[in-house]
Amino acid sequence: MIEKVSNKAVKFYNEDKNYKLASENFYLTYQLYPKDTSTLYNAAVSASIAKEYDTALKYYGQLKDIGYSGATTQYFATNIESGEEENLGSKMQRDLMVKAGGYNNSLDKSTESKQIEIIENIGYIYVNQGKPELAITALEEARKASPKNINLLLNQAQMYIKLDKMDKFGELMVEAVKIDPTNPNLFFNLGVVNANQNKTEEAIGFYKKAIELKPDYGDAYMNLALALLGGEKEIVEEMNKNLSNFNKYDELQEKQKALYKKALPYLMKADSIKRSKGTVRTLLNIYDTLEMEKEADALRPIYKEMRGQ
Numbered sequence: 001m002i003e004k005v006s007n008k009a010v011k012f013y014n015e016d017k018n019y020k021l022a023s024e025n026f027y028l029t030y031q032l033y034p035k036d037t038s039t040l041y042n043a044a045v046s047a048s049i050a051k052e053y054d055t056a057l058k059y060y061g062q063l064k065d066i067g068y069s070g071a072t073t074q075y076f077a078t079n080i081e082s083g084e085e086e087n088l089g090s091k092m093q094r095d096l097m098v099k100a101g102g103y104n105n106s107l108d109k110s111t112e113s114k115q116i117e118i119i120e121n122i123g124y125i126y127v128n129q130g131k132p133e134l135a136i137t138a139l140e141e142a143r144k145a146s147p148k149n150i151n152l153l154l155n156q157a158q159m160y161i162k163l164d165k166m167d168k169f170g171e172l173m174v175e176a177v178k179i180d181p182t183n184p185n186l187f188f189n190l191g192v193v194n195a196n197q198n199k200t201e202e203a204i205g206f207y208k209k210a211i212e213l214k215p216d217y218g219d220a221y222m223n224l225a226l227a228l229l230g231g232e233k234e235i236v237e238e239m240n241k242n243l244s245n246f247n248k249y250d251e252l253q254e255k256q257k258a259l260y261k262k263a264l265p266y267l268m269k270a271d272s273i274k275r276s277k278g279t280v281r282t283l284l285n286i287y288d289t290l291e292m293e294k295e296a297d298a299l300r301p302i303y304k305e306m307r308g309q
Contacts, residue, residue, distance in 0.1 A: 002032045006039065013042070019050035027059065037068050041114065044121070053125045060122050070114030077103035116146050123155060132159040150180050157189075166193055184214035191220070195227055203227045218273035225267040225282070232259055260286045277306050 009025035012018045023046035030039040044059035075094040078085050080102060088094035088103070097103045119142035126135035139156040146152060157172040170193040176186045191206035207224035211217050235256045242248040264286055271279035280303045287296035 002029060005029045005032060009039070009042070009046075013046060019046045020052060023047040023050060023052065023055065023059075037063070037066060038070065040066075041068060041070060041118075044118075048121060048125060051128070053129055056125055057122065060118055060125075063118055068114070068118070070111070070117075072111050074109045074111065076107045076109060078105040079103055116142050116149065116152070119145075120152060120155065123159075127159070127162075132162040135159050136163075148179055150176060150183075153179065166196060169193060170197075182213060184210040184217055184220070187213065188217065188220050188223070191223060191227070195223065195230075200227055200230050216273055218270050221266045221270035221273065222279060225263040225270060228263040228266070229259060229282075232256060235259070257290055260290055264290075277303070280306060 005025055006029045009022050009029055012022035012025060016022075023043045026039045026043035026046055030036065030043060033039070040059060040063055044056050044063060047053075047056035047059060073091075074087050075089065075091045076085050076087055077094050077098050085105075085107070086103075088097055091108075094103070094106060098106055119138055123135040123138040123142070126132070126138060136156055136159045139152055139159065143149065143152050143156065153172055153176050157169050157176070160166070160168040160172065170190065173186055173190045173193060176183070177190065180186060187206045187210040191203045191210065194200075194206060195203035204224060204227050207220045207227060210220040211224070214220070235252055239249055239252045239256070242252065264283075267279065267283055267286065271283055280299060284296055284299055284303055287293075287299065
């Protein structure tokens with residue numbers, strides 16, 4: 001009976017892709033034979049895929065309660081004829097085949113524990129249920145067991161974005177950079193956080209670091225250009241206050257042009273890597289201000305086409 005129910009579960013999962021019925025039959029298998037805790041794990045995974053989230057949470061909770069790890073030992077040996085390493089199922093089977101002379105180089109391999117994965121999956125379910133606070137709690141629990149796990153950290157950071165807690169997001173990005181200092185996306189995210197907090201110089205530094213690590217990072221070039229152009233607002237406000245003071249106005253306009261010239265190379269690079277309405281529109285504005293007529297004339301019909309005109 002156990003074998004029959006188990007086979008039905010596998011069929012529902014692999015062939016029929018009916019994950020709800022697969023979950024039900026995996027769980028029934030577990031109830032019939034509780035010693036095989038892997039069937040409870042399969043039931044939880046299947047329920048999650050079927051978006052039966054409450055059921056999945058129930059099964060994952062049971063896995064945590066029984067201390068399920070999912071870690072196993074696999075018994076390998078090298079096939080003398082083919083020279084390939086093979087998993088021979090059990091230690092007894094492997095040892096017999098080595099003794100028979102067809103295999104050598106016995107090796108035991110342990111699979112990783114699934115405990116972190118279980119807690120991560122619980123967090124994923126809470127995300128899909130629209131419960132980011134509970135997801136954060138689950139991910140924090142997982143990170144205590146695996147503090148260097150960058151994926152857990154990034155998942156937790158995403159939850160803080162959903163909760164609009166950018167200060168917490170920024171803290172985790174700083175922590176992430178320490179764990180993975182060669183990841184350009186982490187520096188880019190730190191640039192965004194600092195730009196949103198009006199820390200322009202810090203943002204520029206992080207964008208430059210992202211570009212250093214990934215020279216074709218189009219979004220980093222674009223954001224760097226926009227960060228540099230962030231100082232334009234104050235200049236324009238001053239220009240509007242000095243419309244009748246020609247000397248002051250001209251002085252401010254030159255300051256604006258200098259800012260444009262500083263940002264232009266980064267903007268051109270961003271446009272060359274990944275052209276968009278945003279890159280083209282900003283380039284046109286700069287070309288017109290700097291009286292770069294040839295460049296502006298070449299770009300204007302492209303922008304009109306992008307806008308469907």
